[in-house]
Amino acid sequence: MSKTPSNPKGTRDFLPSNLSKRNYIIDIIKKNFLSFGFLQIETPALERNSTLSGKYGNEGDKLIFKILNSGDKIKKANFSAIKKNNFLEFTNSISEKGLRYDLTVPLARFVAQHQNELIFPFKRFQIQNVWRADRPQHGRFQEFTQCDADIIGTNSIFQEIELIKLYDTIFSELGFNDIIFKINHRKILNAFANYVGFGNKLTDFISILDKTDKIGVNSVINELNKISDSKSVSKLSSLLAKENITIEKLKILFNASDNGKRGIEDINTILNFISKNNCIKNKIQFDLTLARGLNYYTGTILEVNLNSNSSIGSLGGGGRYDDLTSFFNLKNMSGVGISFGLDRIFMQMELQGLFPKYLNHNFDIIVINFGITYLEKLYPIINKLRNAGKKIDIYPDKVKLNKQFSYANKHNVNYAIIMGEDEYKKEEVIIKNMKSGSQSNYSIKKINPELF
C-alpha cells in the first residue's frame, strides 16, 4: 500500500479545531432541548430494510446505503434478477439492513415499537448521524448529523409556539440576531391550491411552490401554468406577489374553505401568542410561498432563514404531521417537530465570526517537561488544577525548551508552568503568560486555579 490513505469521498474527518466548534453548537442545542423538557433517545445506525424502504419516495429509496449480508448468506444472491436489470430484487437477495437515512422514520418505528414503555405525549430529541448515497459535491455529504426535536401524541397548537421559542432561544444563544422564522400551514396551501384551480394537482403545486426562494415568483407562476389550464392566473399572481398577502386577506378569500379557516386559525393563535411579551428576539412572518417538500406534513410548516440573505438556504425547518407512525400501524399520533441544519449553521457562524475566542485554545496550560523527577514534584499541583477544571497538557518528552514552547504556541495555550533546576531546589514554579511573555515565580504551595 504505497498511496496515502484517505476517507471515502463524501465523508469527513473532523480535526480538533473544527470538532470543538461543532460541539459548541451541539452542546447549546442539547442544553436547550433539555431545558424545554425534551428527552434524548438514540436509535441504531442499522435499520431493517423493511423499516426504511418505501418511506422516502423512489428517489430517496435509491439513496439508502444497503449493508451486505455477512457470511454464507450472500450465497443467496439472486443472479437472474440482475440479468433482468432488476436491481432491487438483486439487492434484496443479499441485503437485509440499511443505514439510517433520517431521524424521522426511525422515530416513527421507535414510537410504534416502544409505545408501551413511553410516556405520552412523548417529547424526544435525537442528535445522530444519517447516511445518504448522494453524489458527493460541495456542501453535500454522504454522512452528516441531524438534530431533531419532536412532540408525538398531541394536537395542541401550543407545541408550535414552544418550538418557535426553542428555535429563537437556541439561535440567539448561538449569536444570531438576524433570523426570520417563516411560517405557513398545509391546510392553507390546500385552500390556496383549490382557490387558484390546482386542487387536483396538490403535490405538484406544493413541489413547484417550494421552489419560490430559489427561482422566484415569476418562474413559479410560469411552471404552475404549464401543468394546468387554470383560468386563475391573475388570482395566482396577485396572491403570490408577496407584499399583498396578509393572513387577514386570506381569511376573507378562503372563507368558504374549512381547511383554510382551520389553518388560518392555527397561524393566528401562534402569531398572537408570540407577538405578546416580546416572546422572541428574532422576526416571524407568515409566508404563503413556504411549502416544505416533505410529503408527510399536514399542518403548520416552519422554516428558519437569515433575514438579510435567504439565498444560503434554510438553517432549520419543521412542521406538523398527523399520521407518521401509521407506517408502522400506530394510528392517531399527531406529531410536530423541528430540525437544525448543523452544517449550514456552522458555515454561517464561521462567516459571521460567532464562535467564541476561547475555542481557539486547545487547552489552558502547558507544563514544560524537564524530566520525570521534576514531574513527580509538579504532579500534585497539576492534579489540583485539573480537578478545578483546568485543561492541562504536560509536554510528553524532555526535549529542548524551544520545541516545547513552539508546541504550546501552535496549540494557542495561555499559560506555561515551568520548573527548572533552580525552581526545583526552591520549591517554586514559574508561571509564564504565553501571550504577553511576562512571567513570575510562585512557591509551589501558593499555586491555585485563580492564578490562570
Add this chain to the structure above:
Amino acid sequence: MSKTPSNPKGTRDFLPSNLSKRNYIIDIIKKNFLSFGFLQIETPALERNSTLSGKYGNEGDKLIFKILNSGDKIKKANFSAIKKNNFLEFTNSISEKGLRYDLTVPLARFVAQHQNELIFPFKRFQIQNVWRADRPQHGRFQEFTQCDADIIGTNSIFQEIELIKLYDTIFSELGFNDIIFKINHRKILNAFANYVGFGNKLTDFISILDKTDKIGVNSVINELNKISDSKSVSKLSSLLAKENITIEKLKILFNASDNGKRGIEDINTILNFISKNNCIKNKIQFDLTLARGLNYYTGTILEVNLNSNSSIGSLGGGGRYDDLTSFFNLKNMSGVGISFGLDRIFMQMELQGLFPKYLNHNFDIIVINFGITYLEKLYPIINKLRNAGKKIDIYPDKVKLNKQFSYANKHNVNYAIIMGEDEYKKEEVIIKNMKSGSQSNYSIKKINPELF
C-alpha cells in the same frame, strides 16, 4: 405491514432513562480527557475497504459490515466468483466501503492522512460507535460505542503514567473504589517466552496466556505444554504461580535479556512514580499473566478490573504500540492508548448503584396546562427559569388535572407550577412539591430559580 416493527437483532434503541445514564458516563470520561490535554476527533462511519481489510486478522475481516455499492455499480457483481465459493472476490465486486470496526485503524489512517495538519506528539480522544457482524448474544452487540484516548509520536514512558492517572481519575469520579489496574509489558512477555522455551511460538504463547483469567493457571500450563516439548514445565509453573512473581525476581531471572531488562525498567518507572504522593486512589499491580490479545502491542500493556470480581471481564484496557501507522506508510510513530468498556462500566454501575439519583428525574418542573391564556401569563417566568438552567416541561394539552399529574409522576418530577382561575386573577402561582405534596402560593413577581 401488520407486524410491529423492530430494530435489527444485535442493535439497541436507547430510551431516555438509559441514555441519560450512558451520557453521564460519557460526559465524565470526556471532561477528564479534555482536562488531561487530549483533543477530540471524529472519523466517518464509512471507511474504504482498502483501509479496513487485512488489519484485524482473518476472523476480524469476516466481521466487517460491507456497504453495497449503489446505483448501476452493482451490475459489476462477479457471479463466477460466488460459484467458486470465493465470497471475498464476490464481495469486492459489489462493495467499496465498510463500517468502522474499531477506532484504532481509523486513527492510524487519520494520522497518516493528516500528518501535515496535526501537532505532534498528537494527543487525541475519540468517542464513536463501531460495528461488528458478530452473532448477536447476551451482552455482545453489533453496534457499540468505543471511548479511546491515545498519544501518538512519543516513546515517553511518562504517557503510561498519565494514562493510569487518567483511568484512576475517571473511575473514581464514576464512583468506583474497588478497581485494580493490572500492568505488564510485551518485552517482558518476550523474555518470559524465551526463558520458558516458547520463544519460537510467541503468538500462541501470548494468546494462551491471555486466557489465564478465564480458565486458570493450571489449564494454561496444560495448553502450553500441548504446543511445546519444552522441558521447562517447572520454570513455567513457578513463574505462573501468582504469589511468587515480583518484578524484582524477574529482574534477576531475565538478566540476560535486553528485552526483559527494558520491559522491567519501564514497569519500575511507572510503579515508582505512582507509588509516590498517593498518586492514585485505586490499586495497581504487575501481572505476568496479563497478555492482551491484540497483536499490535509492543510495550506496556494495561487492563482495568474490579478487584473483588475479575470474572466480569475488564472495564478497560490499553497499551503501547510502536508501529501502528506503518500500515499506512508512516513509520516511527510510537503510540500508547487506553480504551473504556462503556457497556460493562454501565452494567457495573447499575449493579453497584453508582448512578446519581438526579438522573431519575426527567426534568425539574412541570407546568400544569390550564389553556393558552394562562400560559401567556406564565411564559415570562417559565423563560426566566429555563434561562437559569431549570428543565421545564409544560404539559402539552389542557386536559384533566389528574392526567397531567400522573404524567408528572411518571417523569418523577420534583415540582409543579399551577395557575388556575383564582391564581390568574391574583397574579399568583402555586408551587407544589410533588414528593411531599406540600404547596404554597407565590406572587408571579416573586418566582425565582432558588424556589426549586
